[in-house]
Amino acid sequence: MRFTYFWQLWQVILALAMVIGITSFVYIRLKSPVSTRVRAILICLRILAATILLVCLLEPVLVQQIDITPPNNLLILADRSKSMTIRDVSYNDEKVDRMLPVNHLLFSQDSDFVKQLNDRFTTHIYQFDQNLERITGKTLEIHTGTGLTDITKSIQTAINEWRGQAISGIVLITDGEHNASKFDVDQLVDLKVPIYPIGVGNPNPQNDLGIIRIESDPVSYLDHETTIKVTIRNNGYTGAKIRLMLKQNDRIIGIETTTLANQIDQIATFTVIPKEEGMLQYLVSLPVLDNEITTENNQKKFSLKIVRSQLRVLYVDGLPRWDYAFLKRVLEKDPNIEATCLVLSLAKASSRIQPKFPRSEAELLAYDVLIIGDIKANELTSNQQQLIKIFVAEHSKSIVFLGGKNSLGKKGLGRSEMADLLPIVSPLTGCRSWDQDFSLRLTTQGKFHPIMQLGKTSELNDTIWQDLPPLSRRISGFQLRGGATTLAELHHPTLTEPIIVFQPYGLGKSVLIAAEGLWNWGFGVWGFKDEDNSYPRFWGQAIRWLASQSSAKQIHIIADKSTYLIGEEIKATIYTYDKTYQPFNTANLKLDVTLPNNKVFQIRTDQDNSVPGRYTAKFLADKEGKYTLKASGTFDGVSIGEDKITVFSEQQVTEFENPRLNRRLLTSLATQTNGIYFPIEKARSLPDQIEDQKEPVFATEEKDLWDSPIILILAAGLLGSEWFLRKWKGLV
Structure with a gap:
């Protein structure tokens, strides 16, 4: 006092x-x-x-x-992912699924586990798979979900909810089957919270035969052989002879017989010849063997995009430069492209026998795509230039301009009869060229454009574009035409220069690459050199897209993936354009979804204010099978067209690729975070081992x-x- x-x-x-x-x-x-x-x-x-x-x-x-010492919080995270349905836990002399002992530990009246923890801590119980969800007091049981397992994200999310408050630790009840992303223990160590894993399941290898992955080209061609590689893994069935079956629409289209090796991954190969275009779904299945721990991984679905083959491409360049040599090699190596390549300077010199430029409209129309290299305007006759304009504008064909000092210089194509084919307007003095290395950056439109998809996911695609080798020369100083769209630009903190530009022209399409040195991509992407095919993939899908008729539509719909897992969100993006192919924000859109059971319902579309003319929609894939998304629109009561895509939903099998308890991961996690690992059979001794992390606070x-x-x-x-x-x- x-x-x-x-x-x-x-x-x-x-x-x-x-x-x-x-x-x-x-x-x-x-x-x-x-x-x-x-x-x-x-x-x-x-x-x-x-x-x-x-x-x-x-x-x-x-x-x-x-x-005023705050409550001493303890977070309990219980795994509810698909792998928790595996029946490998001994309980009352029988094998039960992994979820049963977890529910008994947390909610049974016979268990004092939570009561002991409540005597010392303020406990908060969560359930997780890919996502984290708080469990209310009314919950008496955790049900398994359909998602993957993301231990890192779940722990980080739980801790963020209690940021700034005392957390004595995290009790993690799981089988350790982290598969939603790469497991990075350092991220969890940095949280400075002890983690006490409780392992559920049998850590010893169990009898199992399963499909690990299926590999195939993302795009296959009509009436051409497509190779499908299936990686299988077995444990306990060495020497067994099995048959793998490949099905399409419940029809067997391939059978392969193999003898199982000693606990190693094996590859079985199927060869199919697609007979129809579109997005097709296939099923690979393995036989069910005696005493398998799970049969969920004995079959796996995958999708193939089948497109028309043998596109004809005419490539015309002025000189036999590096860009010409590399692109010619890529075109000729693609079995689904019939390429005709000619160098105008060699034709004039008559130094070798080579193809001639088409003399008539009929000869030119035999090609699907025309590529014009670094040539001057006077290297093409007036008649040839008029043929090219008709080829694109009236016959829905496409042209690619490879910008260079000649083609975009003072005497370049910008001053020719086909100047309006270019998606740019060149100055009277010609464009400027800069001989210095530079990298590309995708624009917002480019991130979603079919030409620019070099990775299977948007994240991987961004990484590949960031790591592509630099280009050696860029062309600048021009202006974009009104209907042009920039897909990639100069990667620079202050400058904004278009590099890859697209515009519709008449019924066809025109693309400009205002740079030289794309052949550098043929040496591989940094960080992906052993498996990279970015250069041929870029040109292959660019030619495929240019040869298609999709860009003439005023409505274009895409999905972020072609195949989803049950329980995942299907995310669709819709682009709307006016008659001049400018982004269009005032259309009345309707999106109809046809479910696998052929029922149709409408979902709402939301305008994306960050990108003109773009709308998004999403819904849950809760059934296995094919989903058809059809977008249609009107303006002032008049239809502006429609577009549709097909995607598939399949059962989760990733959770069963390694069906045993990952005790090594959980033990390492406990050691590095100053926690203690317990198998679930000894979990009731855990409460006494958790240290009180709180420090008294007085006011x-x-x-x-x-x-x-x-x-x-x-x-x-x-x-x-x-x-x-x-x-x-x-x-x-």
């Missing part, structure tokens, strides 16, 4: 002495016939009241320490004692008692 107004001790004693002296003097000298006992009581009452008032004048304050609280109704009542009571006694004795 302290006083607001501090007096010296002698001052306090003097004041009290004066109160006692004056009060005693007054009552002792009182001449009324009052007994000594009554006088003493009156003196005491007066002195006590005066003392209380004196103390109040000093304003005493009570100072005390208040314990100083001050309370005014003088400013209290009780003090006022006490002082008034003493003075009132004194007055009443005096009144009673006739002293008033």
Whole structure:
């Protein structure tokens, strides 16, 4: 306790002495016939009241320490992913799925596990697979989901919910089958929270035969052989002879027989010849062998995009430069492209026998795509230039311009009869060229354009484009035409220069690559050199897209993937354009979805304000099979067309690729985060092992004692008692 107004001790004693002296003097000298006992009581009452008032004048304050230590939180994360359905846990002398002992540990009345934890901590229970979900008090059981397992993301999300509060640890109940992303233990160590894994499942290899992965080209060609590689893994069936079956629409189209090797991955190869175009789904299945721990991984579906083959490409260049040599090699190596390549300077010199440029419209129309290299305007006759314009504008064909010093210079194609075919407007003096290495950056439109998809996922695609080798020369100084769309630009912090540009022209398409040195991509992407095919893939899908008729539509719909797992969201992106192929924001869109059971329903589309003319939609894939998405639109009551795509949904099998408890991962996680690993059979001894991480926190609280109704009542009571006694004795 302290006083607001501090007096010296002698001052306090003097004041009290004066109160006692004056009060005693007054009552002792009182001449009324009052007994000594009554006088003493009156003196005491007066002195006590005066003392209380004196103390109040000093304003005493009570100072005390208040314990404000926050609750000591403990987070419990229970795995509910698909692999928790595997029946490899011994429980009451029988094999049960992994989820049963987890539910018994957390919710059974026979288990005091959570009660022991609640005695020391404030517990919060979550369930997770790819996503984390808080469990309410009404939950009596966790049901397995359909997703993958993401341990890292789930732990990070749970800790973020309690950021700034004391967390003594995380109890992680799982089989350790992390498969939604690359497991990075360093991210969890950096959280500085002890993790106490409880392993569920059998850590020993179990009898199992399963499909690990299926590999095939993302695009296959009609009436051409396509190779499909199936990687299988077995444990406990070495020497067994099995048959793999490949099916399409429940029809067997391939059978392969193989003998299982000793616990190693094996590859079985199918060769198919597609007979129809479109997105087709196939099924690879393995036989079910005796005593398999799970049969969920005995079959796997995959999709192939089948397109028309043998596209004819005419490539014309001015000189036999590096770009010509590399592109010619790629075109000629592609079995689905029939390429005709010619160098105009060699034709004039008659130094070798080579093809001639088509002399008639009919000869030129035999080709699907025309590639014009670095040539000057006068290297093509007026008649040839007119044929090219008709080829694109009237016959839905496509042209690619490879920009260079000649083609975009002062005497280049920008001043020719087919200048309006270019998606740019060249200055009178020609464009400028810069001989310095540079990299490309995808624009927002480029991230979704079919030409620019070099990776299977958007993340991988971004990484590949960032790591592509630099180009050696860029062309700049031009202006884009009104209907042009930039797909890739100069990667620079301040400059914005289009490099890959597209525009519709009449019924056809025109693409400009305002750079030289694309052949550098033929040496591989940094970080992916052993498996990279970015250069041939870019040209292959560019030619495929240019030869298609999709870009003439005013509505274009794409999905972020071609195959989804049950329980995943199907995300569709719709682009709308006006008649000049400019982004169009005021269309009335409708998106119809045909489910695998042939029922049709509509879903809402939301406008993406960050990109003109782009709309998004998403819905849950809750059934296995084919989904058809058809987008249509109107403006002022008039149809602007429609577009549709097909995607597939399949059962989750990744969870069963390694069907045993990953004890090594969980033990390592516990060690590096200062936790302890327990198998679920010994989980009830865990509560005593969790250390209390909280530190006591105290706050100083001050309370005014003088400013209290009780003090006022006490002082008034003493003075009132004194007055009443005096009144009673006739002293008033």
